[in-house]
Amino acid sequence: MASKTFSMKLLFSLLISSFAIMIRMATAGDPDILFDFIAPPNVTVDENFFTFTCMRSLIGAGPPTTFKVSKASMTEFPALNGQSISIDVLEFPAGSISPPHTRVRATGLLFLIAGSLQVGFIDTTNKLFTQTLQTGDMFIFPKGLVHFQYNAGMTPAIAVAAFGSANAGLVSLPNTLFNTSIDDNVLALSFKTDIATIQHPKAGLAPNL
Numbered sequence: 001m002a003s004k005t006f007s008m009k010l011l012f013s014l015l016i017s018s019f020a021i022m023i024r025m026a027t028a029g030d031p032d033i034l035f036d037f038i039a040p041p042n043v044t045v046d047e048n049f050f051t052f053t054c055m056r057s058l059i060g061a062g063p064p065t066t067f068k069v070s071k072a073s074m075t076e077f078p079a080l081n082g083q084s085i086s087i088d089v090l091e092f093p094a095g096s097i098s099p100p101h102t103r104v105r106a107t108g109l110l111f112l113i114a115g116s117l118q119v120g121f122i123d124t125t126n127k128l129f130t131q132t133l134q135t136g137d138m139f140i141f142p143k144g145l146v147h148f149q150y151n152a153g154m155t156p157a158i159a160v161a162a163f164g165s166a167n168a169g170l171v172s173l174p175n176t177l178f179n180t181s182i183d184d185n186v187l188a189l190s191f192k193t194d195i196a197t198i199q200h201p202k203a204g205l206a207p208n209l
């Protein structure tokens with residue numbers, strides 16, 4: 001029963017997200033293309049090329065157990081190439097987080113369709129704008145600014161995020177800073193700490209071997 005309510009909400013969200021996408025198209029961010037659409041070579045262009053069915057698996061799937069992102073960008077859905085739009089469906093179990101990140105090529109418009117969600121972004125003057133969203137609320141993350149989402153509630157939260165680019169370009173700060181081969185000394189100096197301290201978050205993010 002709970003799962004049915006959940007999937008109805010998801011279905012509703014997917015319908016509404018189409019609306020959000022239309023709004024995004026009015027301020028599209030990718031370069032204009034000189035064709036009606038762009039198709040990869042050796043792809044049959046018929047109505048199926050313009051249809052994305054992978055989100056069907058979310059309908060009726062029940063609440064998530066870990067933070068999960070289901071993407072429809074030009075990688076998963078090649079017909080989006082050149083059309084300046086993409087969406088993610090975000091599922092947050094209670095207590096889960098989408099760590100601070102930016103999308104370098106697109107504004108994000110988040111529509112919360114189940115649960116409540118703490119969201120925030122930091123502008124270029126280092127000012128934090130944070131809000132606790134209720135089901136039905138939308139929040140905008142201006143292009144390129146660092147932002148996060150956190151489900152501080154006791155129930156799952158689901159959001160649909162629409163982007164003004166077919167390839168919004170995710171940069172996750174924990175991953176970028178502590179899961180690459182940036183020299184430990186550079187990080188220690190940057191964070192005004194020592195190398196041992198820097199190695200702590202690095203160990204947490206390293207792939208499990």
Ligand SMILES: *[C@@H]1O[C@H](CO)[C@@H](O)[C@H](O)[C@H]1NC(C)=O
Nearest residue numbers: 038039040041042043044045
């Ligand atoms: C397209 O298909 C043709 C014929 O099978 C093949 O020769 C060609 O390499 C393919 N091109 C690409 C880009 O896959």
Ligand SMILES: *[C@@H]1O[C@H](CO)[C@@H](O)[C@H](O)[C@H]1NC(C)=O
Nearest residue numbers: 175179180204205206207208
């Ligand atoms: C850290 O980087 C590795 C290699 O790119 C990747 O497999 C792993 O998922 C990353 N860890 C996190 C927490 O993103």
